[in-house]
Amino acid sequence: MSACNPPREFGPEDDLAPNAPKFGEAWHAQVLAMADTLVTTGQISASDWAETLGAERRVDEINNAPDTEETYYAAALRALERLLDITAIVPKPDLNDRRDTWARAYLATPHGQPVELTAGKS
Amino acid sequence: MTSGTSFDRDKLAKIHDHLHSHLPPEPALRVKALESLLVERGLVASETLDAWVDAYSEDIGPKRGAQVVARAWLDVDFKARLMDDAAKAITEFGFEGKATGDLKAVENTDSQHNVVVCTLCSCYPFSLLGLSPAWYKASAYRARVVREPRKVLEEFGVELGEDTAVRVWDSTAELRYLVVPQRPAGTEGWTQEQLAAIVTRNSMIGTDRVLKAGS
Structure with missing residues (x-):
């Protein structure tokens, strides 16, 4: 009987791996910076931001979008655009x-x- | 179809590509548009956004959380304050953050292991641990760690005995979590800095358990 070893999705981190850049693209950082700043200054609420981002993530999951950081940040941008539109801020x-x-x-x-x-x- | 038409089409395509090569990618262009409108309307300052990006690219990271954990290991009074009201306790370090929201510290013991997720989106104690790792935001982790936490932990290299229960904490915008890992044996007499150096980011999320006293 052969051993069944399904592929692992996660793994322990390599202590010797070089530090990866924190943001893959400058716009990734800018999206989070805008969202965090707007929450901090009370322009949008933390719960509205989480709900809107969660809804956009669900859209990606339903559409089987690649489970990557690029997909995550694109969802974050759509969420921020939508929330600012709904609140008439932008x-x-x-x-x-x-x-x-x-x-x-x-x-x-x-x-x-x-x-x-x-x-x-x- | 004549070759002249084909040539024109190629030429047009080249001109088109050349023109568009000046344009940033679409998401970057939309971010630039959004930022310029927010700044113009006085809702954010560009300096604030630049400072945020610099801070999260360079300064704010899991070393902050590691200091909190190390202090909790050394100072029973601080640990009591941390377990009672973590959001307040981290103000002793100046690590509070509005977007981190309320914070609860959960302690690993021999009989319980804690692991944190945000099933909704990606809520995370940013001001304490910095940016969340890619896997924390991934749909696979968010779905699977709730459904099969032991299996996911095993993939992360965390081996749990049957007598160790796993508790999964689901973060929200209002309440986020910090796992306080167990202090490893062989660290008696260590300073806070020495102890903080062995506390991994994943151990404070719960996807790492047994910290090593020696590197």
């Missing part, structure tokens, strides 16, 4: 307009020069 149309303005600013700015929002204003 309505979605405002955010979409600002996103488009930044996109135009990036495209209008030559490489190597600082990108200013005014460059995208039409």
Whole structure:
């Protein structure tokens, strides 16, 4: 009889492994920084943030999204956008307009020069 | 189809790629848009966000929790305060954080092992342990540690006897947990700094149990 060893999902950490960067992408850090700061200053409640983030995580789970940090931070961004829209702190149309303005600013700015929002204003 | 059309299409694709190569990835662009609106409306300051990122990238991490645990091992009065009201006790170190919320310390014993999860999302005592590890946020851990804690712990390398019960604590936005691991034998006479150095992050979440006195 052969031994049945199902693959492990978790494992003890390697004490000798080099320190990994805390954030994979700068925007990962910025999403958490914004959410934490808004909770700390009372603009959004900790429970609303947890509930909204939890709901977005469930969407990923239902859709069988990859169980990765990228998926987690994308859910965190969607949750923050949704919560700020619901609370009218940053309505979605405002955010979409600002996103488009930044996109135009990036495209209008030559490489190597600082990108200013005014460059995208039409 | 003529070759001229094909050439134009390739050329257009190259121009398109070139233009878009200047753009940050979509999530980064949306984050930039969100941040600029929040700053413009006076809801956050860019300096605050920069300081947060710097602090969590460099300074705030599990060494804070390890100091708390080491002090609890050495000072019975502090331990009593920690077990009674952990959120208040960590203010003695200046480690409190609004987003950490209320905090409860749960102590491992020979007969009980504690492990922490957030089944809803990823609630975690950030101001004490820093950023949560990737596996803590993963759906697999959040689902499985509740359903089959012994098996998950075994995968983490934690071997529990049958006479050791496992208690899973589910964090919320309002209440988070710190596991106080058992002090290993062979550490008599050690200073707080020496003791803190052997307390692992996972032992304070509960996915590590037996700490080693020697490295």
